[in-house]
Amino acid sequence: MxxxxxxxxxxxxxxxxxxxxxxxxxxxxxxxxxxxxxxxxxxxxxxxxxxxxxxxxxxxxxxxxxxxxxxxxxxxxxxxxxxxxxxxxxxxxxAEESLDLNLFRDQLTVDETALLITLGGAEFSITENGGPFLYGIYMLVFDNDGQFLDVLYARSLADVMPQMRGKLVAYFERKTRDGEQSFTVGRLSPDPDASRHYSQFGSLEIIGISPDEFSD
Known part of the structure; x- marks a missing residue:
């Protein structure tokens, strides 16, 4: 030593x-x-x-x-x-200024090959706490007005569901190392009608999400 x-x-x-x-x-x-x-x-x-x-x-x-x-x-x-x-x-x-990003105002783009989420002018690399993304979920969290709050990574939805149920989120998911990739935006809920779900999307652009679509 x-x-x-x-x-x-x-x-x-x-x-x-x-x-x-x-x-x-x-x-x-x-x-x-x-x-x-x-x-x-x-x-x-x-x-x-x-x-x-x-x-x-x-x-x-x-x-x-x-x-x-x-x-x-x-x-x-x-x-x-x-x-x-x-x-x-x-x-x-x-002190750093918080990012002025809004899910209902800004364009949301997801590239599943590059593992990159873009919201407005901000880019979020999909990682595992800063390291290579193997599997799990990478999630953007918003308040009820669509304003960006934070990002999180977890191994599965079950790990965060108790604390995050009903929150407005957008997340990239790969359940296993070799599993299919998907992207979901909306309220975190077991109810499929509470969110939009995309699979095998390649490059995805989402514009003009209405607050009424995901009202709590």
Whole structure:
């Protein structure tokens, strides 16, 4: 284990899971876990950092650099030394505008060969939490007005049905590694009349979905 740094990072709100709705409803319960094992004495550092500080901190821990900025990100040590007012200012810079995408307004395109969903001007690569898509569902989630909220990946509809039943969604599905691919848009429900379902579609374009079609 000489010259080895092991890092553990977890964010339970990064992708939807069985606890997503509980944490989203109670954001103060959300805690990012970032743990580095580098052979030094164990300690807990009470330094407020964000995702942006993970990369620079790891590079410094690995002795690859002594000081580095990656975009907004700095090392945890640099954050600790900075004035509190500066930390708050930098946090404001981190904020990203939410995507203004709407299922009822924007064109929805799906390419099952390229594994790509396009809504308005935004592209969503169909992946398994960022990795190659083998099987499962890749889902876009919307509010009742059709406004885009989030994306999620799950191994099957059964994994998300209890939390997502009745939600307005659009999802790509492959049930097994070699199974057929399909795309569904509408309310997540066992009722086939609650959504549109497409199979063996190649490249699909959906325009002009009416809110009345999928009213809850």
């Amino acid at each position: 000489d010259n080895t740094v092991i890092a553990v990072f977890s964010d339970h709100l990064a992708m939807r899971n069985s606890h997503w709705s509980q944490l989203a409803a109670n954001p103060l319960q959300r805690r990012l876990l970032f743990m580095v094992m580098d052979g030094e004495r164990a300690e807990e550092v009470d330094t407020p950092i964000s995702h942006y500080e993970i990369g620079p901190t790891l590079l410094a821990k690995a002795n690859a650099v002594s000081s580095i900025n990656i975009g907004f990100g700095r090392t945890a040590g640099a954050m600790l030394k900075s004035p509190v007012d500066e930390r708050h200012f930098r946090r404001a810079l981190y």
